[in-house]
Amino acid sequence: MKKFINDPENIVKELLEGYALAFPNKIALEGDYLVMRAIPKSEGKVGIVSLGGTGHEPGHIGYVGMGLLDVCVPGDIFIAPHPQRCLDAIKIAERGAGVLFVVGNHASDVLTAKLTMELVKKEGLNVKMILNHEDIASGPRNKPEERRGLVGFLPLYKVAGAAAEEGKNLEEIYQMTERFSQNMCTLAVALSPGTHPVLGTPFFEIGEHEMLIGMGSHGEAGAQQMNLTTADKTAEILLGQLLDDLQVTSGETLLVILNGAGATTLMELFIIFRRMSQILTEKQITIARSLIGEIITTQEQAGFQMFIARMDQELLRLWDAPCDSPYLTILHP
Template structure:
């Protein structure tokens, strides 16, 4: 895939921080080096649930990879060099945070067995992309209460202050309706407005799903004029259009 993507200017290689992904990603980097292809790797590791920011190498990659693809792609389309595109992608990656919640785990696509069991009437705040735990189980809360718990964790992680501008993404995990996702987004918008924080970019929907997990991922990223410009740049792909 990297050989096909290389048009003579190099390739940006985005890897989510999971053990298997990192293993194959590192092996790939060794192979492309032997082939003489100019490749720069950026790792996304924005899950706040399973490690503090100062120990980011232990953090999982969640939905943050998708807006990063969009921003990096827009920078490339604008004629930036590979090194410049990688620096823009890394700046975005360093300023994003995600946390997930689930009320029902996914099932294995081959066996139909439940990957992660969550007791009825409870929710797992800190669920990983594939059903891994991380934040702990607690009694089910309302959408607004859950949004407040999650947003507080994200703002604390990024140390967001009043007056700053954020991107907010609510990513459905497969079995949460768009209406429910929009209710959560509304709660986020209200919470941030009360803190004097402006939402300048957003997305709501099933962006990166986990089979039919009931829950969602909440993502925020600190934005500046450069990142916002790339996010808002026109885009027409099979997966995403802007």
């Protein structure tokens, strides 16, 4: 393992301090290393809060800012944070209209979130929790509770954050994001593992001429091992499964995201996207919006996550709404 770090015990502290120093006009550290907006949201608007282990940068801390998250609670490397820190974050985000708590469907994150919601109830706070669970490899569509959360967290942050800025109430935002969550799906593929920066061990093993389809961020179960193939063939395999899962038909409109896992280049992602675009054009399915790059990573893991979501005019409007965070900025039209 080769990494530019100091004492492994100080990685999270030094990472967050460096991050705050890099973007002082956008984010700030509050309390026990909570990442919050440098300029808080106006009173009377719903707050948006999320959590997640560090080591996946820019996710999740990269998306704190106007039109996105108000506060993110980072944990240790690949570990969910303590519930008390999440409660503190919710209190910071509370601007008099309640808080939406967005949580990825991973066992440790969900456990933390459930304990947080118990604390929230004792405090009498107005909070609703929503899970993103769009990984089609980890469970069937009729059992969403079994599906892991992958890159789908970002579209949820985006539309929820935009709706909150517009002044929609908590119930409206919850219902809209829940509907959106039911119309998205993701599938991942890996070529090589990432390495835990503290332990120095790879997350999984894979042959030199093999790839794994359907794995989680750290090599979790659900993978289909197969021989390495071309970019076009890989795009066809993943996109075919996603379209089948979401039952997308001719004439529909999609948001498409390709998320690089950490060591996969933009060159590769654009070649993949080229084939996706060809397939969808042939099927008379419109790519209304797209996002390609590194959104959530796993150190130097090679591979990517392919995400699609069914869009309507309201969701497109919210996706296009202005936002300003360190790793996603959309300017005023």
